Structures are given as structure tokens and as C-alpha cells.
Amino acid sequence: MTRELHRHCIRISALAIFLPAALWCLPASATDPYASNNGLYPTDNEWSGPYRSLNYNYPERAENKWFTVAPRAPLTIQNAGDYVTKLKTFLEPNMRAMIDAPDTWDPAANGWYGMIWQGAGATGPNGVTDPESGQEAILGSFSGQIITQGTFQDSGLTVNLQNHTVIYYDALSATMLKKLWADPFKPNRTAVSFPEGGMVVKAAAVTPTPQQWPVVEGSAIWNVYRPTVESLQGPDYNPYTNAKAVVVPLRVLQFDIIVKDTVVSPQTGWVFVTYVYDRDAPGTTTWDKLVPLGAMWGNDPAFAREPNGTDPNGGPLQETWINQKAPAYALSSLGWGGRLSGPIDVSERHNVLLTDGSRVPVQRASSCLSCHGTAQFPFVANLYPSPNKTFPREGTLFPMYPPGSEMWAHWFQNRPGSKPQNDNDNAVALDYDMLIMFALSAYDAAAGSDLFVQEHVDVH
């Protein structure tokens, strides 16, 4: 599918993931950094429920309550399960309703914050807003990419799926956003360093019904105002002429929490945790049935030069813990060598051409930390271990370094969040935060700093 895109559109469609049109299509004209959504609303007939507003009222100070109850020993594959359980319990009071009661949950009342510069949509030359861009009005969600049916056919998926995500910063992280964005037209990039104990959450819901994918049976329904997957896949789809948003019901699938903690994770300073929906788990609500998929606090660089990314002696990874009781669909989509990656994170890429000339039909090429490690200003590295900054549409040719090669291994190191992956390109590290990278790019587009705006990275 080819799309007419505005020149500031850096849609990385084929990531076929979560990568929101929102983040890559940068608004061209004067943009309100504090817009809560892209300005497109359903009619009263289509939607009678409330609209979620984002909270940009970043605080000056916040308490680190997590460390009063958090385990304080460095993470190991033995103790990570306990950490993951405690983290969910800690967040339950203000997150349960975000999952289970989306229509009434309010970010401000629960102490969660949004990212400025991300609400507004992308507008075409004709003044029309791409309904897939920005944050939509009902939940303030971003639209992700389309994941092809074959990825989860073993668990019964019969259609292509799209995910939509919401992302919130806790009060501690928001104290950093306060410094970064004190003047929204003059970002203080050197302020990007999360305070200890700071957290960000991301929750994703997907388009298939339980009839189309049995694994989502019983999961909470979220509604978003977006084009349907079917309409997006039409051959003549054009976001600025014939695209139409409708109220689309989704089912909750994945819930991520990332925590800055240099004590439990001394090398990267981060713990990345994922929970996934398990229809067979005990409990009554979707929140109850979000079970750990795993945690990751490093990239296991000791095995980054091995062709399959694992211990040649057959031992386990030491910096990823996986819950072997997680549902099969989620265990089927882990990252390179079994490193942590969630079902919507598209670790598996198809039609890969390696720089040594070999062709690989299916390659697991990613993980939470290898991908997030590319968060730098400006945007200089592919999220995957690729020589190329473009993101081909899923299924079309994707060039990559040979797994285990020296170049490939750059993505699988352990660095503190203050050290950029591409330090020879004068890049500034963004402490593993992707949304900050996109917000800075959106600001540069709005400010006309074209030099730093990532132009159109191969689109579909």
C-alpha cells in the first residue's frame, strides 16, 4: 500500500507494530504542543461516552514511593519473578481501572501524565487531518502498525490485526518532563535523565474479536476513534482524502511497565516488564488476568556475538526472565535468542536480506532494550540491527546485519541511558525513551528545524 504522505511524515509503517502514525507523521503547520488529540470527534450518535483528556500539568517534585516497597537486590533470573509480581501490586490502585474501566479512568486524578507535542494529528496539503495520526479523542491512544495474520496463526488468529496504545509517565518521570519542556519551544535536551524510581506505562489493545482470535476472549473492551484495519488495507487508501475514522472496539492484550532503577539494574539502569492477557488465568477482571510474560534488565551482551544470541553451552539468558507459564501466543513472539519482546512488539521480521548476501525468510531481530537503546537525538539508528534507517513494510525486503556480527551486536550492548548508541554521530542519548525522541522530532518539525526532522523513512 502506498500512501501520500506529507513531507514531515516519517511513518515507519512496516514496523508493523505499535509504531503509531501519530509519532511519525509530524504536523506541519503551527501546532499546539498541548493538544490532547487530533481534533477528530465521533458524532453523538456514534459515541455517547466520555473523552479522556491528557494531563500535561507536570509537577515540580514527586515522592519515590516504589522504593519503599521495591526489592532492592540486583535482578537475577531467580528473583525477577518476585519483582514483577510486586510491581503490578504496587501499581494496582491507580492502574486497575485504566485497564478495566477505560471510560471513567482519568489520568490526572490517578497521577499519570502524557507527553506534549504528540496529541495533534498530521494534516495534508488540503488541510485534512489523517485520522490515524496524533492521539485519537476517546482514549488519547496512538495507532500502531498492522501485524499480519500469519504471526499468530498457531493461536488461531484469522485476520490481520492492529494495536492501539496509551502511554503514561508517573509523577517522578514527569518532574523530568517539567525540566525538559519548561519552554515547549526550547526543549532542554540535557534534562533527559529519568529520576530513580521513575516509571512509564504503556498498554495496548488490539482489533480482533474473540471470534477472530480466541486468545482475547473475555478481555476488556476499549473503544477508539480510528479507521478500521480493513479500510487501512484497501488498495486505494489515502489518509487525506478517503480515510474515515469510526468507533472501533478493541480488546486489551499487553501492559508494559518500565522502571528506572540503577540499583536493581546497574548496567542499563532500566527494568522492562511486560504482562499479557491470559483468558485462562484466575481472577474476574482483565487486570487480574494480565500475567507476567517476563522482565529484562540487560541485553545479555555476553551472547551478542553468537549467531543465535544464546549461551553456546546451553545455559539460560542471564538478563531476561521469562514466565514459562505465560500463554502460548505470547511465548511464541519473544525477541532475539529468547530476549523479552511482547506480542505487539514485532521482534520477528520477514524477508530479511543480510549484509553478507544471505536471505532469511524469518528472523527474530529485536528485544525491548535493543530497540529502546536506539532512543537518541537526532534519530540516527534503525530500531532493528540494520544498516539502513528505513523500515520496509512487513514482508518486503529488510536489510540487516548478520545476527551475531560485530555490527549486529551494537544493538545488544548494555549502556547507561546517558550514553548514546551512536556516539560517533554526535547523538545525544535519551535514556531509552522512545516517545521523547518522537516528541523532540515533532517539536523540530513544528519549529521548522528541518535539519533534525527525520524525513519520510520509506512509507507505505
Ligand code: HEC
Ligand atoms: C522494535 C522496537 C521496540 C520494541 C521491541 C519494544 N518497544 Fe517499547 N516502544 C517502541 C517505540 C517506537 C515506542 C514509542 C511509542 C510507540 O510507538 O508506541 C515505545 C514506547 C514504549 C513505552 C513508553 C515509553 C517510551 O519509551 O516511549 C514503554 C513503557 C515501552 N515501549 C515498553 C516496552 C517493553 C516493556 C518492551 C518489551 C516487552 C518494548 N517496549 C519493546 C519501540 C519498541
